[in-house]
Amino acid sequence: MSDLLNSLLDDARLWRGHRQLATEPTPEHTGFATLDKELGGLGWPRGALSECLLDGPGIGELQLVLPLLQRMTKRQQCVFWVNPPFTPYAPALARADVDLGQVVLVRTENQPDLLWTLENCLRSQATGLVLAWPDSLAARDIRRLQLAAEAGQSTCILFRSRQEACQSSPAALRLELVPDDRLGLKVNILKRRGGWPGQGCRLAMAARVQQDVTEASTVIHGPWPDHQSG
């Protein structure tokens, strides 16, 4: 190449089209102000895996991702539910303003299919969010999924058992979810990018059953005594 061209290329005033940098993606806020604050304003990482570790269903784990779900489907990005333990209940999702046209439920039969599915979903441009409930995942597999998520710039949230908390994982964000006694959810940050782990916060989740927390202390007596006697 000629010297003239080289000197031109060195000139900082020359803007070269093919070296453009993509604009910084806006963070995927969790929708919970307290949790966003703990996560340093980064929210759910895009192009990386997140893990939610929990003991059992029904503690508000879907409530935690619901704001993200609403936003993704509104943006016409596809949300895949891979091997959920129960049926995502369509009337409840519709009530929560989730566009069901963007929700795809995927069931796989075996572990290789599951990994293949996750990897393909994560690599695709069309995917906004992948929610997955894998039985067990080796660290090797998680790293592979992590790379796939990076390639596709999609968000992936794995729901795993709390026993995995002691295992190390390449996921970018690890949250431990524990229910508290006032219908809320205690979120412990086990690992996050750009900050120290160990923080935690309490999220009020009582709204999912249309309850005020103050009201929750007054016990509504159902027909329980009847059952105990019978």
Add this chain to the structure above:
Amino acid sequence: MPWLYLHFQHLLLDHIARAREASAPLAVLCQGSRCVLQACPRAMARGVQPGTALKTALNLAPELVMVHADDNRQARILEQQAHWLYRYMDRITLYPPDGLLADAGSVRRLYGGLQPLREALQKALGERQLHATLTTGTTPLAARLLARAGADCFTEGTEVMATNLATLPLAATELEQRTLQRLTRLGLTTLGELQQLPAAELARRLAPETLVHIQRILGQRPDPQTSWQPPHEFRQRADFGLPVEKAQGLLFALQRILADLESDLQWRQQDTDSLLLILHHYRQEPSHLQVRTTGPEHRAEAFLNLLRIRLEQHPLQAPVETLELRVTRFLHRHTATSTDLLGETRDTGEAWHTLVSRLQARLGEQALKHLAPAADHRPERAWSACSLARQQREPMPEHLPLRPLWLLSQPAPLQVAPEEWLSGPERISGGWWDGERVLRDYYIARLPAGQLAWIYRHNQQGWFVHGWFG
């Protein structure tokens, strides 16, 4: 007026050589007598010539792949050739088993003469690795006979065509053997000599049919041709000389066919969303593989990826002799929505179709579902899962009651006593109209582990968990 005739000297040989990746010598055998009818250049180099006895041929080239000549099969192959020729010329007539006739006069102006047309056709033949003699003639029969005689006669001038025809030996005019003998005894050897005899004399001495034939050659009698109509479907076959045992071996031939499909779809300006791959086995029922894409598609690469996944999932049942690809469904093509200026936001519609087609090819179509609420009071019936292919939107029910995000597919008996009752009862009673009667009182309760459950009391059987407020 000038008629163009393509005579494929060894169509079957070319066709099989095209489907095969390996470079073994190839020969076509006579159906009855056990001798070689056609041999590929590689076999020729080994000394296998047309007319060589089978045993000799096998000794010369032990790895020789042999195929029996089959006129039906060759007629099918010929029709495949008509498909692509139709893009260059119209009014094509099939002359099975090895010739195609086309009216060159109607496209002469389009190409600016016959010579550019010939170049275009030669190029197309070269791309398809086919060998054919191209000739022109003033009548369909003249063009055909010249081509079959192997005459190098591609010209625009009618006089040249006439002289070429005059020098055509009588042996090549497809006259009856007895007539031919009589003519030879009369000392006539070329068509030109026969032409000079008065017609009435010829008809008197020979059969009237002979005169009709000769008049047709010379254009003194009409010879109407029925034009071939391209069918509204895409169908191509690849024949393998030796049965293919591994799916990998099919991919080479598939690639070619899919490339043809792509150009066919491009030419039609249409897309398709389902392919049918038929694998013919030796003495077994053919196996059918249906591949669907979720959206209209025309790219060969996309189809190949899906077929590859499909073939990986379904190993071959038996060695494959012939592969057939059929597309009968064509869809209108619509333009993709363009991206923004900097190319940061992609058009995700296409990516979505690609992804879902891939997933469906591997997992099966039933593995992917859309969810939708349904109008029923019974919780297990208030939702439905529908396949992704149908994209019809049902109107959302107006009023949606408070429901859990998780629903258990089978209600599970309640094992522990709830700590706290949050709401209820909500009585759901219905289904008397279809025999699945439901009479339940639903409550929301908190279990000792902190889980919020949607439980109900069955009027007889006790307490069940039906959902989780996740």
